[in-house]
Amino acid sequence: NAGVTQTPKFQVLKTGQSMTLQCAQDMNHEYMSWYRQDPGMGLRLIHYSVGAGITDQGEVPNGYNVSRSTTEDFPLRLLSAAPSQTSVYFCASSSRGTGNTIYFGEGSWLTVV
């Protein structure tokens, strides 16, 4: 029972590099989202999707792109990494059938040097 799976778990990037954080869920949830969490801080919504082909911006979308080509996958792309994007990134999913019960992945630790 995998739930929400994120890869990679740890990544170090140089300033200006691009990369993609992968997220997959096997629960057939229509809603998926990405959050970032800076040390000692709360969760901030980056982007979210209510279904395949539909995405929208959250609280802090600048510097990130997303796409949702399938129900299962919701990758997060960093276009040109900056030290301010050093953070822990959490992918999450939920379903109408579960109210707003959100299931989170284990997180991806990103350091930009």
Place this chain on the structure above:
Amino acid sequence: LAKTTQPISMDSYEGQEVNITCSHNNIATNDYITWYQQFPSQGPRFIIQGYKTKVTNEVASLFIPADRKSSTLSLPRVSLSDTAVYYCLVGSTSGTYKYIFGTGTRLKVLA
């Protein structure tokens, strides 16, 4: 979206009951209230969810007054392992799905 307000931090001793209150003055008719727990280096996980009155499960109780403008998470007889950040989230599956978390409450349980 209902903005939530919680105390930033709380301390408690082992064996005590802990009550964490969340204010959500702009809650909508279709909104549910859900509480999550987050340990360091982990993603948040679901604790309890409710719409009105009282809900109880094996780990916590959730009290919601009639006006639903606040809710209280109650943790009975906490232990050191309950040290975590607790978030309350208000949202509806008939809304925008734009789930915004508040700052959370950092609970520290002392021996």
